Amino acid sequence: MNPKPSTNRMARGAAMVLLPLLWLTLAWAKQASAAEVVAPAHVQQGALVYARVPSGSRVSYEGRSLNVTDYGTVVFGIGRDAKGVARLHVTPPGQAEQVVTVEIRPRDWPIERVNGVPPKTVSPPPDIARRIAREQKKVTAARADSNQGLGFAEHFIWPVRGRISGRFGNQRVYNGTPGSAHSGMDIAVRTGTPVKAPASGTVVLAEPDMYLTGGTVLIDHGYGVGSNFLHLSKLDVAVGDSVAQGDIIGEVGATGRATGPHLHWGMTWFSTRIDPLLVLQRGD
Ligand SMILES: [Zn+2]
Numbered sequence: 001m002n003p004k005p006s007t008n009r010m011a012r013g014a015a016m017v018l019l020p021l022l023w024l025t026l027a028w029a030k031q032a033s034a035a036e037v038v039a040p041a042h043v044q045q046g047a048l049v050y051a052r053v054p055s056g057s058r059v060s061y062e063g064r065s066l067n068v069t070d071y072g073t074v075v076f077g078i079g080r081d082a083k084g085v086a087r088l089h090v091t092p093p094g095q096a097e098q099v100v101t102v103e104i105r106p107r108d109w110p111i112e113r114v115n116g117v118p119p120k121t122v123s124p125p126p127d128i129a130r131r132i133a134r135e136q137k138k139v140t141a142a143r144a145d146s147n148q149g150l151g152f153a154e155h156f157i158w159p160v161r162g163r164i165s166g167r168f169g170n171q172r173v174y175n176g177t178p179g180s181a182h183s184g185m186d187i188a189v190r191t192g193t194p195v196k197a198p199a200s201g202t203v204v205l206a207e208p209d210m211y212l213t214g215g216t217v218l219i220d221h222g223y224g225v226g227s228n229f230l231h232l233s234k235l236d237v238a239v240g241d242s243v244a245q246g247d248i249i250g251e252v253g254a255t256g257r258a259t260g261p262h263l264h265w266g267m268t269w270f271s272t273r274i275d276p277l278l279v280l281q282r283g284d
Contacts, residue, residue, distance in 0.1 A: 038052040060088075077224075077268070080181060110170055124211075138205065139205060146226065151225075152199065157280075160195055162263075164186065185276045200243060202220045227265065227268075228267075229250065231261075236251075
């Protein structure tokens with residue numbers, strides 16, 4: 001008697017039973033993962049955090065309810081000085097609330113001395129201080145609302161390519177006077193260098209001459225995520241314009257409080273400032 005054919009028959013029989021079982025298991029696992037909350041275990045201060053939740057979930061972070069995309073994506077920002085853990089409250093449809101925690105890892109914030117800026121921009125006289133306050137109000141108002149555009153979920157590109165001459169979060173000292181932390185990333189490039197939209201969005205502010213920030217453009221990338229481009233010498237967009245990733249929005253300059261030509265690129269999640277470099281590094 002030759003046992004081989006019989007073994008083969010048994011193996012085929014087992015496969016006929018096991019393969020559908022395996023398929024069912026995989027299908028079940030896929031369904032289970034779609035019902036899970038996926039968020040990074042830890043992030044750095046200044047990070048923009050992307051998470052996945054079951055579609056139709058109610059989600060909140062620090063008391064603000066977050067909009068959920070059709071794909072179940074939510075996004076929120078971690079401030080420069082945030083500490084401990086970030087808590088995301090997620091209530092999937094028909095389920096109890098889950099609290100997902102994301103550990104916030106601290107960073108070093110070096111002191112950066114900036115000398116040679118015009119003295120009147122460091123300690124402005126009262127009439128200038130009023131103008132600055134007025135302009136700041138305009139910027140705050142432009143950032144208060146955010147649309148349902150999906151630019152925030154794109155892989156951001158550099159608006160200009162060049163040396164990073166100022167990093168996000170560094171403690172700035174202007175002409176020896178302590179100022180606030182650097183709110184964005186500076187890239188040293190020549191005046192006239194075209195600035196590209198790092199992701200698609202809607203232009204919500206386009207001012208050619210603001211006192212501190214000079215030529216200023218704000219883009220809303222949706223879901224609370226925004227970019228600002230400062231010290232521009234020329235603006236190529238107006239409020240209400242839709243821009244696609246890579247579209248030219250203006251040209252680099254040295255307008256406002258600047259010691260030389262560079263692009264200041266800041267990013268925000270509503271009023272929380274986040275680090276563009278971390279957004280660029282996402283998925284690298
Ligand atoms: Zn800057």
